[in-house]
Amino acid sequence: MDQSPFIPDHIYHRRADIHAVYGGNWQGGICPSASHPYIFIFTGKTGHQHGYQDGWDNNYVFTYTGEGQTGDMTFTRGNLALRDHLLHGKRVFLFQQENRGFVRFISEVEYIDADYFETHDTAGHLRQGIKFFFLRKGFHLPVSPDALQSAAATSDTGVDQDYLYPNATERRGLVTSRVGQGAYRKRILHRWEYKCAVTGFDKLDVLIASHIVPWAKADYNQRLDVHNGILLSPAYDALFDRHLISFENSGKIILTDAIQPQAFLKIGVTGHERIRNLSPSNFDYLEKHRSTFEAWNARSGQQP
Secondary structure (H helix, E strand, C coil): CCCCCCCCCCEEEHHHHHHHHHCCCCCCCEEECCCCCEEEEEECHHHHHHCCCCEECCCCEEEEECCCCCCCCCCCHHHHHHHCCCCCCCEEEEEEECCCCEEEEEEEEEEEEEEEEEEECCCCCEEEEEEEEEEECCCCCCCCHHHHHHHHCCCCCCCCHHHHCCCHHHHHHHHHHHHHHHHHHHHHHHHCCCCCCCCCCCCCCCCEEEECCCHHHCCHHHHCCHHHEEEECHHHHHHHHCCCEEECCCCEEEECCCCCHHHHHHCCCCCCCECCCCCHHHHHHHHHHHHHHHHHHHHHHCCC
């Protein structure tokens, strides 16, 4: 592997240490160099007003929003350069914005995939964004990009069926939302490392990206928040979606009283299951799910 010109976790002055030496637009988010086979990409909190949403979905896959502050994003200029960087022999270096013109070098990354998602532009208008998926240099993706693409193209959308019959004013937004489900599902696959969070089952085209707070009850940000999703096998997804099971913040499964333990056993649910890699970002969503679960469970207990 070629030596990196940058040191991980090292702070650089963006204009003096990077662009003055290697070229590239010092004000952009995606900055191809004309003089070196490098592309610099920058992530930080300041992009949220333009609808940018970046972050690590697991320890080695980073999702990055394409460039373009107004209107639909397209594969032109910096977006095209990023998508085709391996084809053209360009290396991509990821930096985190710090304060007053300084940036922190995170890692060299390589393109895995890209998809569309629903976001807003600087004016607050909904538009089609581009979500890039990058692999940290030196790591191996345990599944093939083709398998991820195929799995994301399944009928699982995570969208309640009632939502699929829009009025005329909703139709354009729905097209974008449906397109965005592919990127969302890919993020959930990466987040849960390509296996059911409960059982470890790893057949991608069967697993379901299940919303914790249902799509119909979630706000705009919650609908495509990766922390509002759990990757589940079909039986667990069906039970979770109907609030017949839930999970504690520790990951321990909770079973409804509306179904007898012997009935759960018939579908392989023992009551001893546990999700072992929940994050604190999942907890607020799980609290909302448990609140509904407890309300439904209380009503079922009142039935004769």
